[in-house]
Amino acid sequence: MTDKTILRALRGEALPRPPVWMMRQAGRYLPEYRATRARAGDFLSLCYNPDLAAEVTLQPIHRYGFDAAILFADILLLPQALGADLWFETGEGPRLSTTTTPAALRALKGRDDIHDTLAPIYETVKILRRELPGETTLIGFAGAPWTVATYMIAGRGTPDQGPAHALKAADRATFAGLIDLLTEATIEYLSKQVEAGAEVVKLFDSWAGSLKGQDFEDFAVAPTARIITALKARHPGLPVIAFPREAGAGYIGFARKTGADCVAIDNSVSAEWAATHVQVDGCVQGNLDPRHMVTGGPALVEATRAVIRAFRGGPHIFNLGHGITPDADPENVALMVETIRNG
Numbered sequence: 001m002t003d004k005t006i007l008r009a010l011r012g013e014a015l016p017r018p019p020v021w022m023m024r025q026a027g028r029y030l031p032e033y034r035a036t037r038a039r040a041g042d043f044l045s046l047c048y049n050p051d052l053a054a055e056v057t058l059q060p061i062h063r064y065g066f067d068a069a070i071l072f073a074d075i076l077l078l079p080q081a082l083g084a085d086l087w088f089e090t091g092e093g094p095r096l097s098t099t100t101t102p103a104a105l106r107a108l109k110g111r112d113d114i115h116d117t118l119a120p121i122y123e124t125v126k127i128l129r130r131e132l133p134g135e136t137t138l139i140g141f142a143g144a145p146w147t148v149a150t151y152m153i154a155g156r157g158t159p160d161q162g163p164a165h166a167l168k169a170a171d172r173a174t175f176a177g178l179i180d181l182l183t184e185a186t187i188e189y190l191s192k193q194v195e196a197g198a199e200v201v202k203l204f205d206s207w208a209g210s211l212k213g214q215d216f217e218d219f220a221v222a223p224t225a226r227i228i229t230a231l232k233a234r235h236p237g238l239p240v241i242a243f244p245r246e247a248g249a250g251y252i253g254f255a256r257k258t259g260a261d262c263v264a265i266d267n268s269v270s271a272e273w274a275a276t277h278v279q280v281d282g283c284v285q286g287n288l289d290p291r292h293m294v295t296g297g298p299a300l301v302e303a304t305r306a307v308i309r310a311f312r313g314g315p316h317i318f319n320l321g322h323g324i325t326p327d328a329d330p331e332n333v334a335l336m337v338e339t340i341r342n343g
C-alpha cells in the first residue's frame with residue numbers, strides 16, 4: 001500500500017487535511033511557464049516537446065509542493081492524432097478541421113493508429129515519473145468523448161455547443177459514430193499513459209452541463225462508464241477522476257453509474273450540496289471558485305476554509321472548480337496552499 005495522500009483520498013480515506021492540486025496549475029499565470037513556452041515557440045510545440053512539457057509540469061510542484069502533478073498536454077491532441085488539423089489562434093483559442101459528415105468520419109484514423117503522433121506525450125509521462133518527488137502523484141488525462149466531439153464538430157470552442165447538438169439531431173449515426181471512435185481511442189490513449197507511468201487518470205467533460213435528460217445518460221455517463229470499465233479491466237486498481245462540469249443534478253450518482261473513484265465538482269454548486277449529494281458515494285475533488293486566485297485577500301482564506309469544512313467528513317481532494325486563469329496572482333495560490341496546510 002502506498003502512502004501518497006491523493007491515492008489515499010481516492011481509496012476513500014478522509015484525511016486530516018485534504019491533499020491539493022489545481023486544474024491548469026502549469027499555465028500562463030506563472031512567469032516561469034511563460035518563459036518556457038517562449039523557448040518552445042508555441043503551445044503545441046510545448047506539448048510535443050517531452051523535456052519542456054515535463055519542465056512546465058514540474059514548475060508548480062517546485063513552487064508550491066502540490067500533492068499531484070498533471071501531465072502537460074491538451075485534450076485536443078487526440079483529435080489531431082486521429083487526423084484532424086489543429087492549431088491555436090493567439091488570443092482566441094483552438095481551431096480544428098471539422099468532422100460533420102460520414103465521409104469526414106471515415107477519413108479519420110482508427111483507434112490503434114494514434115500512437116505515432118502521441119509518442120512524445122508518453123515520453124513526457126516517463127520523464128515525470130523519474131523526476132517527480134516521491135510523494136507527488138502523477139495524473140494523466142484525456143477529454144471525455146462529448147467534450148472533444150464538440151470541438152471536432154464546430155472546429156472551435158462554442159458558448160453553447162450548438163453545432164454538436166445540431167449534428168446529434170440531424171445525423172445521429174455520424175454523431176454516435178464519432179462518440180464511439182473517441183471512446184475507443186481514449187481507452188487506448190489513457191492505457192498508454194498508464195503504461196508509461198500515470199498513476200491516476202482524469203476525464204475532462206467540460207461541456208457535460210449542456211447535455212440534458214437522456215442525452216446526458218447516453219453521451220456523458222455511458223462513454224465515461226465504457227472508458228472506465230475498459231481501463232480498470234486492463235489496469236486493475238487504477239483510480240479514475242471524472243469531471244462532468246456543470247452537470248448540476250447529474251453529479252448525483254455519477255460515480256456509481258460510471259465506476260469513477262472520484263467526481264470533480266465545479267463551483268456552480270455549493271460544497272455543502274456536493275458533500276450531501278455526491279460525497280456520499282466516495283471521493284470528491286474541488287471546488288473553490290478560481291476567481292479567488294485573482295482577487296485574493298481574507299475572502300480567499302475564508303472561502304478556502306469553507307470548502308475544507310464542508311467536505312471534512314469524507315474523502316476530499318482540494319482543487320478549484322475550474323482551471324486557474326492567466327490573470328491570477330501566484331501569491332494568491334501560495335496563500336491558498338498555506339491555508340489548506342496550516343488551517
Ligand SMILES: Cc1c2[nH]c(c1CCC(=O)O)Cc1[nH]c(c(CCC(=O)O)c1C)Cc1[nH]c(c(CCC(=O)O)c1C)Cc1[nH]c(c(C)c1CCC(=O)O)C2
Nearest residue numbers: 023024025026027043070071072073074075093204206323
Ligand atoms: C476544453 C479543454 C481544452 N484543454 C483542456 C480542456 C478541459 C478542461 C477545461 O475545461 O479547461 C484540458 C487541459 N489543457 C491543458 C491541460 C494541462 C494540464 C493542466 O495544467 O491542467 C489540461 C488538462 C493545458 C493548456 N491548454 C491550453 C493552455 C493555454 C495555452 C497557452 O499557453 O497559450 C494550456 C496551459 C489551451 C487550450 N486548450 C483548450 C482550450 C479551449 C484552450 C484555449 C483556452 C486557453 O487559452 O485557456 C481545450
